[in-house]
Amino acid sequence: MSQLILFNKPYGVICQFSQHELHPTLKDHIALPGVYPAGRLDTDSEGLLLLTGEGALQHRISDPRWKLPKTYWVQVEGRVSEEQLEALRAGVDLGDFVTRPAQVRQIEPPALWERKPPVRFRKTVPDCWLEIIISEGKNRQVRRMTAKVGLPTLRLVRAAIGPWQLDGLQPGELRSISVNLEDLPALSHAERLGQGRDAPARKSTAAGSKAGPQPSFRFARRNKP
Known part of the structure; x- marks a missing residue:
């Protein structure tokens, strides 16, 4: 099992552990040693950021071929x-x-x-x-x-x-979970054969449908942000 950190990145925080002269960084919020972001989130964006110290898990999350x-x-x-x-x-x-x-x-x-x-x-x-x-x-x-x-x-x-959600995490809060790589979606045979080749820019996928699945997040809805 691999350890995965779910972190609600606040607005204005840079996705790096090294110090920055203008903005707070992950170092100001996460004291766990040996973990690194799997992917990125812009400084002026908020919400879910995943971190792990496991190279295989980091690859599965951040590599665009997995299309999470x-x-x-x-x-x-x-x-x-x-x-x-x-x-x-x-x-x-x-x-x-x-x-x-x-x-x-x-x-x-x-x-x-x-x-x-x-x-x-x-x-x-x-x-x-x-x-x-x-x-x-x-x-x-x-x-x-x-x-x-x-x-x-x-x-x-x-x-x-992918399957990981904010699920009630407030800004600056984190949650550690255990993840089994074998439980994550695998590439199809056709996708494995296509690795290393650029996919067509307008490849037709089910993602173009009008109505996606209803979100299961635990945040309630209200009329004003």
Whole structure:
């Protein structure tokens, strides 16, 4: 069994253990020796970050070939239209790459912790929340996707990676669990044969469906963030 750390990264924390002259880092929150992030989360994003000291487990989580779905709750500026949702689902041309099809739907504002500093709103502009599930992890991908379709991101919270969820963790809190690599999804025979080759940018997948599975997170929903 491998040890996996689930950590709710607060806003403004950099995903590194070395000190930073401007921002707090993981070192200020995690005292466990020998663990490292499996993947990354932008400094201005919040939510689930996975850490482990096991190389095989870190590889399974961070290697894009395993396509672990990542679930984000995204507060965007503006009223969302069906055309904008369809554009996000189909794949967005960001110039340097085209995103894979995603699961996207509008949701009620989740009952989250208060962000520090708070989000700056424009009183004359409405906002709404989206749930976006992607299987990629390019730099600032979700923010770039929403901006491309005319919905600038105000707040971004990662709620789940694969089978692991925030599940009530508050900012700065962590939980240690044991993971058996044999219990994680395996690559299909076709995917194993395709390793080392670039996948088509617009490969058709089930992730493009309109309605994804209902989230099972324990955060209650409320009307205002």
